[in-house]
Amino acid sequence: MRPVTFFRAGSIDEAVAAVSGHPDSAFLAGGTTEIDLLRLNVVQPTLLVDVNDLPLTYLEDIDDGGVRIGAMARMSDVARAQRIVERYPGMSQALLLGASEQLRNMASMGGNMCQRTRCAYFRDGQSPCNKREPGSGCAALTGVNRGHAVLGTSDHCIASHPSDVAVALVALDAVIRTIGPDGTRTIPIESFFLPPDDTPSVEHPLAHGELIVAIDVPAVPVARTSRYVKHRDRVSYEFALVSVFSAMRVDDAGNVAELRLALGGVGTVPWRAHRAEEALIGRPATPENFAAAADAEFADARTTPMNAFKVTFAKRAIVRELSEVTS
């Protein structure tokens, strides 16, 4: 492992100054992504700025009945916080179905937003990979790509986004709050996760040294009955093949009145199923309509021989999930 300088920041300003003032630096939160990639030689910072001492582990209510989650709150704490369990059960489930308890005890919410893809060609530190080394090509396009994305891909990258909780957060229209060298800003979560297009190495709009300080989850009453299901090869401790976050309200006439639907495992970013939502809202909540909505969502899917099954798999998972929520 390469030598790195370790600096423990005592304040947010100190952390931001330390990273933005040094070109090869990175924040270190729980380290469950960063240290792995450092050891694999995938990232090569020479300065690590530890943000674990910053007062960012809180969860607090915000004005309209939402919750503000500090960037350093641990996944395990957030998953079990009463206001999360009550207001956004699907988010709590997404957290608990991610990684392992040991990892969740270390992993922070801010770090989770910045975790990198599990694409094996990205992680081997050697293969052609536009995300790791812009312009080098993409070994996954014709390689072993069973786990790769079918939505939001480009000719330059088909890596799937690995996060579970981010799937819940895109469905909930969360907002990322940051403090950077140029001050404070808020970024709506769907603008935070950038599809690969022709710059797969750019995954989010953060400037170098810009620190996520909190994630705001607005009040979403329908989310009180939200759910998250995660389908995978083994029962636990694996990233999703396909996961579904749903929050739906069906009115007395049997029509879909409200719907928040998002998918994991299939997109290059945590995938908000806007097309499916649009196809269903105001329509009868029937299995046929669910299937038509799922078809609409995947109309533009781009597959490889190895991951083509995910389209059928995901459509069936959506129909099942919405049918179960309805009944």
Add this chain to the structure above:
Amino acid sequence: MSPVVGKPVNRVDGPDKVTGAGRYCGEIVLPGLAYGLIVGSSIANGRVLSIDETAARAAGGVYGIMTHQNTPKIANQPHLIPSLAGQPAPGESFFPMQDDVVHYWGQPVALVVADSLEGAAHAAALLDITYEAGVPVATIEDGRSSAAEAQTLFGGLMPARDERGDVQGALAKAEVTVDATYHYAANHHNPLETGVTTAQWDGDRLTLWDSTMGVRASQLTVATLLGIPLSDVRVITHFVGGGFGSKAMVWPHVTLAAMAARHVGRPVRLTLTRPQSFTSNGHREEQEQQIRLGAGRDGRLTAIHHRKLSVTSPFDDWAEPATGVSTQIYGCDNYLGEHHLIHGNTLTPTFTRAPGESLGSFSLETAMDQLAYELGMDPIELRIMNHPPVDNHGNAWSSDGMADCLRRGAELFGWSGRDPTPGVREEGNNLIGTGVAGAGYPVAFMMPVQHARARIFNDGSVVVQTSAQEFGIGVTTSMAQVGADALGVDLDVLRFEAGDTDLPNTTSAVGSMGATMQSSAVHNAGTTLRNELIAHAVNDDKSPLHRLSPSSVRVEGGRMSSTLDPSIGESYADLLTRNRLLDLEALGSWTPPPIDTPHGLLTFGAQFAEVAVDKDLGLVRVRRMTGVFAPGRVLNPKLARSQLLGGMLWGLSQALLEGNQIDRQSGRWALNNLGEYLVPVHADIPDVQVEFVEVEDDVVGPLGVKGVGEVGQVGAAAAIANAVFHATGRRMTELPMTAEVVMNGGSPG
């Protein structure tokens, strides 16, 4: 005290393991210890053009860098022969860093030695290596056109083709036939402890602490490669964190550790990283198998054609032998077994738990299930009806038990009254099914004479020794039990020592033969010493046993007594002390039967599984498993159960999760860590029941012990696949049976 063999004695090394007191080979601390790290090639086929060491050397703390330019030439390249044969046993008939040619991805091209493991890793990353890369051939798809039938396997030890009768003719005439082709992904072993060797030179003498499944195999192989006397190489191994076949053969890193220690003039610890463990000690090869069965309407098999195609290295005709069970577990006059090979850009595959037969039996046992459906017969009755009293040469089984295992298993599992109709049991989103498979694993007598020593001190305490060591299976415990009973002493006065080439020879505990070999030698050492002690007593006029016939003396708890009047007797300790004998020792030997001994030699079992298959998504979950086995005498049911359970769970893993493939462009294994190469977690493990059927066997050694190391895995995946058929009506011909395989009805895409 009554005999301890057969008792569920707790592991004697348990406390050392759980407290961390046990020293593994990567935990040996030596003054001046340096840390080695191999650098593997990042191409699979081609040449190393240049290696620039400037930056690596500048990193600091580097003691030495070895490449093909300065690595000593090996003295001799022994040919790959299974370590069970007791000869040098290289994992491949090839030693790296002798020239600039690269044959497979990850082949060692450099070795960095530094003052810390982290320093070695950093320097290794700074080596600038350039290559000339050719197109790799590493998969069946890439090499199919170059496949050729193998004549022999295992360095000529076994014929690759097994033929009797007229298969084609019998198939043509058969009233019922089954023809199925299977594809199996490669498997890796993934013991928790990756390969590690600590090497220390003292003048010309070399000591290795090597994480191996056989200290003698390491000694023989390293001495041959280095061209030094066996007496100058000592290998010590007290704890091994799992092997599963990856440490059955001796791979280049072991000898490279010795070379590196000489190169830097310090002891060196060489550890394989987790990713390197995918490219450094073999794998179960990717394979395609075909089974054709012919049978009469009455269910009698008339023809079996079993064909395997797999990828091996450029150096070795390696194929895990897939037909050792299919040729004999069911009687059939017309049989043809064939192995076809593609030589490609991989390292030589190797033994992986239940080598050959776990997949060979998958083909056979799923085809048998299919045949049962074709015939409208119960699959258990079909198997029992076809299971013969003799092997394929007409020799009676040394011990059988197959039918009993199937019947007992059926009882435990609740088989009777099962509706065979596939695809009709729905529970929520799941389809439910049950399946059965037969299991068999060969007993292979290819090992040389085995030795052990028993030594008693005049206070009555005992040491029993043999070289082959513990690697998690519990021999330290079970051999103490065997020694205690043989000598007639209590377990707590006896210490079992092993894992050191300075001790009497026993062969690597591989091929499910460890318990048989070691228990036979230890038993003979113990009884020889007991007989000597009794002879002393009856010839000693001061002994109360004087003039008794030795056969009328019994020993219990270290006290010899008359069988007629137990009050007449004395202890070993009294006898020794009175005669001023500080100790007495005896060597015990066991000469195994010849490899072609006229007996049928299989260990039998039966496997049952119940599955729930997600009817839309294809995900399979196993709900319960039952395994019943007939492994001869069970030395310690607790340990034997763990072995068999572990085998069954690996069968589950092989069925549903484990599989690696080579990236066709680079020739690199796609998965190289435990995050992505899936093995089951606790949540995947169902309720598992393991039971024994008692059989007596007087061929396989004085105690009648057959092995439990592999047979637990054989048939487990087939029982699951047969259950998936029962649940869904879809035949699985691909492993692992991932969601897409099940969704698409047996073949992907």
